[in-house]
Structures are given as C-alpha cells and as structure tokens.
Amino acid sequence: MTTRTKTTAATMAAALTLLAAMGPTEPPRTERAAPALRPDSARLAGYHGLLAREPHVAGTDGDARTIERLRAAFAEMGEGVKGWSVEVEEFFPLLAHPVRASLEVLEPAEAGGDGTASRVLSLPLREPPIATDPDTAHPALDIAWNAWSGSGTVEAGVVYVHFGRREDFERLAALGIDPRGKIALARYGGNFRGYKAKFAEAAGCVGLVMFTDPADSGSVRGRVWPDGGWANDDHVQRGSVLVQPAVGDPTTPGRASTRDAERVPLEALSLPTIPVQPIGSGAAREIVSRMKGTRAPDEWQGGLGGTYALEDAGLRLRLSVEQTREVRRTANVIARLEGAAVPEEVVIVGSHHDAWSMGAADPLAGTICMLECARNFAELARAGVRPDRTLVFAAWGAEEYGIFGSTEFVEKGAERLAERAVAYINLDMSAMGLKPGGAVSPTLRPSVARALAAAPGPDAWVARTPADGESALAAWPKTADGRPQFGNLGGGSDHVAFWCHAGIPSIALSAGGSEGVSYHSNHDTLAWYHATVGADYASAQLVTGMTNAIVAELADSGAMHISPVALIDDGLAHAAELRKLAKERGLGETGELADTLIDTMEWTFRRMRIFAVRAEKRIAESPRASDSADLWSLRRIWLSESGLAGRPWYRNLIAAPDRDTGYATSTWPLLREAILDAKPDDPASREAILIAADAYLEAQSATYGLIARLIDEDQ
Numbered sequence: 001m002t003t004r005t006k007t008t009a010a011t012m013a014a015a016l017t018l019l020a021a022m023g024p025t026e027p028p029r030t031e032r033a034a035p036a037l038r039p040d041s042a043r044l045a046g047y048h049g050l051l052a053r054e055p056h057v058a059g060t061d062g063d064a065r066t067i068e069r070l071r072a073a074f075a076e077m078g079e080g081v082k083g084w085s086v087e088v089e090e091f092f093p094l095l096a097h098p099v100r101a102s103l104e105v106l107e108p109a110e111a112g113g114d115g116t117a118s119r120v121l122s123l124p125l126r127e128p129p130i131a132t133d134p135d136t137a138h139p140a141l142d143i144a145w146n147a148w149s150g151s152g153t154v155e156a157g158v159v160y161v162h163f164g165r166r167e168d169f170e171r172l173a174a175l176g177i178d179p180r181g182k183i184a185l186a187r188y189g190g191n192f193r194g195y196k197a198k199f200a201e202a203a204g205c206v207g208l209v210m211f212t213d214p215a216d217s218g219s220v221r222g223r224v225w226p227d228g229g230w231a232n233d234d235h236v237q238r239g240s241v242l243v244q245p246a247v248g249d250p251t252t253p254g255r256a257s258t259r260d261a262e263r264v265p266l267e268a269l270s271l272p273t274i275p276v277q278p279i280g281s282g283a284a285r286e287i288v289s290r291m292k293g294t295r296a297p298d299e300w301q302g303g304l305g306g307t308y309a310l311e312d313a314g315l316r317l318r319l320s321v322e323q324t325r326e327v328r329r330t331a332n333v334i335a336r337l338e339g340a341a342v343p344e345e346v347v348i349v350g351s352h353h354d355a356w357s358m359g360a361a362d363p364l365a366g367t368i369c370m371l372e373c374a375r376n377f378a379e380l381a382r383a384g385v386r387p388d389r390t391l392v393f394a395a396w397g398a399e400e401y402g403i404f405g406s407t408e409f410v411e412k413g414a415e416r417l418a419e420r421a422v423a424y425i426n427l428d429m430s431a432m433g434l435k436p437g438g439a440v441s442p443t444l445r446p447s448v449a450r451a452l453a454a455a456p457g458p459d460a461w462v463a464r465t466p467a468d469g470e471s472a473l474a475a476w477p478k479t480a481d482g483r484p485q486f487g488n489l490g491g492g493s494d495h496v497a498f499w500c501h502a503g504i505p506s507i508a509l510s511a512g513g514s515e516g517v518s519y520h521s522n523h524d525t526l527a528w529y530h531a532t533v534g535a536d537y538a539s540a541q542l543v544t545g546m547t548n549a550i551v552a553e554l555a556d557s558g559a560m561h562i563s564p565v566a567l568i569d570d571g572l573a574h575a576a577e578l579r580k581l582a583k584e585r586g587l588g589e590t591g592e593l594a595d596t597l598i599d600t601m602e603w604t605f606r607r608m609r610i611f612a613v614r615a616e617k618r619i620a621e622s623p624r625a626s627d628s629a630d631l632w633s634l635r636r637i638w639l640s641e642s643g644l645a646g647r648p649w650y651r652n653l654i655a656a657p658d659r660d661t662g663y664a665t666s667t668w669p670l671l672r673e674a675i676l677d678a679k680p681d682d683p684a685s686r687e688a689i690l691i692a693a694d695a696y697l698e699a700q701s702a703t704y705g706l707i708a709r710l711i712d713e714d715q
Contacts, residue, residue, distance in 0.1 A: 335374055
C-alpha cells in the first residue's frame, strides 16, 4: 500500500500512540488513534445505568427524561472542547399508545350441548415481576402491545398461520384452509411483524395474535430467564406493526414533523384496522393445546409441546384492543465535533434511544457504544487532536415506531447530507456478545477492512490487554476465499433513510453470540444483560473499539473511502444472483430478458473493473484535486429519481428493504422485483424487466465514464 500524500500531522502523531493500544494494523492509513480512543468499561457501565433506569417508550415522560439525560451526558463529555456542540432537535410525530387489551379462550360446551361457549380462560398480557430482577416490577412498564394495532373487539375461530409470511398464507390456501373471518395465530420470526398483520388482514382475518415459540427463542434453545438467558413462558415481544411505502412519520412523508406540520389525514393512511396482540409462549400453549383440527405441516411444528393444528372449528378467541393515536413530542439528541480541515464533510454515528421497556439490550447496548465513541473523540480533541472531518453523534427518537427520528434528520437535510456525508454508522443493539460482524455498503468495504485491522479483537478486551491478541478483522467472519464477509444493508433500523433513500454509504456494526434473548420484552433489563451478555462490558468495548477505528479512518480527509472496485465486485455478485433468479422464474432462455441482459451487465462490469483498479492505484499514488468530487458523484449515479416501483421513497438501486419481510435486503431491488413479478411469455413483464434493466445499464455507463475521467492522464 502506498503512503498517501496528504495527512493531518497532529492526527498521525496521535495515531501512532493509539496504535500500540489497538493492536495490529496495515500501516500507515489506519494509524489514527490515541490513548484517548480506548473505550472504558466503567464509562460504558455508567451510561448503561443512566439510560436503562426506567421505561422510555417514545412520547412518554420517561422518554423526555431520557432525552435530557442524553443532552447532559453529551454536554459533560464535551465541556471545554473546541468545536463541540449539543442540540436537542425535537419533532412531533404521530404515535400510538396502549389503553387496554384482553385475550380470552372460549371453550365449547360439552358434547351434547348447544355448542355455545361454556368456559372462558383469560390469558395473561403482562410479564409478572421477577423477584431477583426488581426492574421488572417498575410501575411504568406497559402491558404487552403492538403499536399501530387497530382498536376493537372480535370473537372468532382461530387459524394457525406459521410465521404469517406471504408464502405461509399461500400454503394454507393450497391445503384448503380458509382464514377468512378467523383470528390468525402466528409465531414471531421469518419477517417483520408488520407484514404478519398486513398479510393476515389481506387474507380476510379479523384479528392477529403473535407469540414467541420456545423452538425459536425459548426453552428449546436453552435455560430460560432468570436461570438462563432465553425467553421464558411469560416473555412477550412488543413492537410496531406499521408498514408504509416509506419509513418515518406516516403523516408527514418527505417533510419535517413540526408541531404545526401539515399532516396526511388518518383516514388516508393504510394503518392496520384489525386488532393485533402479542402473547408469551405460555399463553400460546393454552391456545395451541386446545386446537384439535387438521395437523399443521411438519415444518410448521414448534416447541410448545404436542401437535400444532391448523384450525379448530369449535375453539374461539375473544380479542379486544384499544389504543390511542396522537401527535406527541420526542427528539433526536445530536452532538457535533467540528472538523479541523474540511468541517463541511461529516461522518455520522447513531443509535436510537427509545425502547419498549428499560431497553438494556435494545437499543442501549448500542447507544452506550455511540456515547463512549463520542467521549473518546471529545477527549482526543481536548488533547488538541481534532479530526479532519466533522463528527456527528446522534441518539435518534422514536425508531421503534417506524424509524422516525433518523428519517426526520435525513429528510430535513437530504440535499446537504447527500453531498457532504461520508458515511453513517449504526449501532442499534450492537454489543450483544463477542462475535464481531456487520453489514457495509459496497464502496466502504475496503476502508472498513483497514480500520478493523487496527481495532482489537474480542480476546483483547476479555483479557484486558488490548495491545495483545488478534485484531477485530482477524475475528470477523470470512468468505470461502478468506476475505471479510460483509452483509448487505436492508431494513429494520436507522440506516434505512441514509442508505436506501439518500444513498449515503452506511455501516451496521455489531458483536453477537450471547446465549439468550430479551427482545422487546419487560425482561430487557440490566440484570438480564449482565447475566447474559456480561457485566464486564467487554462486548461494548469491542464494538466501541471497532467504531473508533472506523470513525478515525473515515474522518481522515486524506484517505480514499469510496472504492469503485468494491462497487463493481458487488455488482458482479448481484448480477450472478439475478441470472439464477431469472432461470428459477422461467425467464432464463428468453434472449435479452435474462441471459443476454445479464451477460451484457457482467461483461461491462468485468471490463470496467480493469480500469477501476488502475484508477484506484493512480489516486493512491498521485491524487488530483478533482478526485474527491468525482468519487462523491458515484453515489448519485446509483440513485433513481423515480424510485422503486410502488415505493418511490426508496431510491437506491443497490439495496432496499425486502418488500415482503421488511428486515431482509433486496439487492438490486428495481430489477430483482421486476423479475420476481414477471410471468414467462408475458409482454408486460418483458417490458417491465427491460425498463428496470435500463436503469442499471445507465448507472453502469455513468460509472464507466467516471472511471475513465479518473484515469485520464490529461486532466
């Protein structure tokens, strides 16, 4: 690797010092750290105790107090630091809150009766307190609920729909099971819970009950809380069921949610209308054990014990849900450290602050890492070493409701961010074990790999000797050929608006592997976290150390953080995936629609890669003033002005949330979805694929032109 011609002398001097504490690296580009950048376990524990002391659902009094604690923490760590500022950016989204709910099993009369219900069993909708965990008895903890459920009371038969995916409802139809007029019973997993509600309502169900199956997250996996970390019979997963064409406040699409903002009327929104209710595995067992109808397929059986049936004509449920939907105040809390050389360029690190309960794991296992990263760089600046670029540290509001706060931030400054944001790093629920991993936008992958080589691996933090042991890169998952395995960014957290809407390269960083789950339950407390993940905060140190190294790498204005070669390699991989998909859909032998189209794309990418390698080598050896602007324009090339079909807010041609699962990634989504929707020998399908492919061919052509400029010796 060649030495870059421009560096910040002070940063480099500090970097050589930190390197001794941060393990092996590939010099000199990643040598940008100092002792101040070493995350401290006591500080992490302190932030955790500060923020996990009470429930803080968005829009509540607990949320308001959490916002003030975050403001004070940011202010304290940056006191006296030149260029440090803190702002509470309040906004006023539409939020749902629970009023009451009940779920009853209505057992039929004994044989020979008139068939009316004779016994009523009320099922629990709240986790009872645990004696060894006083936080589970906090008076502000809510009943189990799903935000955005419809309100009302329904009484109907029950149908088991497995994970409630689109294919599960198709399977029911193939088995001759009619879900219309029934209450759907679905287990968590397989897709975002909002799609379970969407598909259940579309199938004609009058209600939805969701449960955590022991086979997925409970006793089948291991010992349950409080003896172990897995979900016990009382654990209930709360969460939003909002599904919209875009993330963010559904009443203010594309604009700020101010107190007096013009809003889309509630009746114009496609919010759920059926009542939706989550329950624990103990309550679910009371339902499943009473269902005596047609046996569910083998792969639909779970861990409740006994046999899962698809329906039972005699068994009925009575479900009642009441929620409010009203505009409430919450806020993003933002700290900024102004860059010393190019302050208009920014690197953003974020995690949300709202939670369904105490939130010790979700989100605070990531929020505390963001705070400690901010403190580390504030200390470095206090010592006189400021980054070239401005650093932004953000605690987002109302993420759990539908990724509201970060979307608000992006939509308010989309044009500015698209031009000046180097990257966004997301740390949602990130410190959950000692196995590092994450998803990274293609153009950032070489920079992230360099930074991870400079960050300590898990053993360093467990042994408390960060100078020893392997790097985080060495512990990172690898592909078959030994390269670091980076995932693709899809939906589910605060990177969505940055990456999928604005095209800002993003990173979702984490460390997992702990044996247990407290996800969205009232068991998500410090006691659960300390017992399951660890009270030593080695996981949080690991994540913060990786974040520090990545931020230091990206904040250096002298290093290249946009790799055309990595983008081309990613494109080649997805073109191959789409070739396979087209053949599976019966579109593989139709000339230009599949083989010829994808042949053209792959041939272009391969030829382009030769020149991209030359361009990156030239930039490293003899950079020009115009290189930065040329490389930054690469992100605009892969944004579509018209967006995805049916989802125009999603503009990134490289990736979007999967339209049927929400969490998963749809890579090359415009073309992928055209292929998925196509019917062989259908002229309309043929036209749709050609139109979608055109967008990618245009992006390829523009990328080729950009690379040509980069290697043009006459410039």
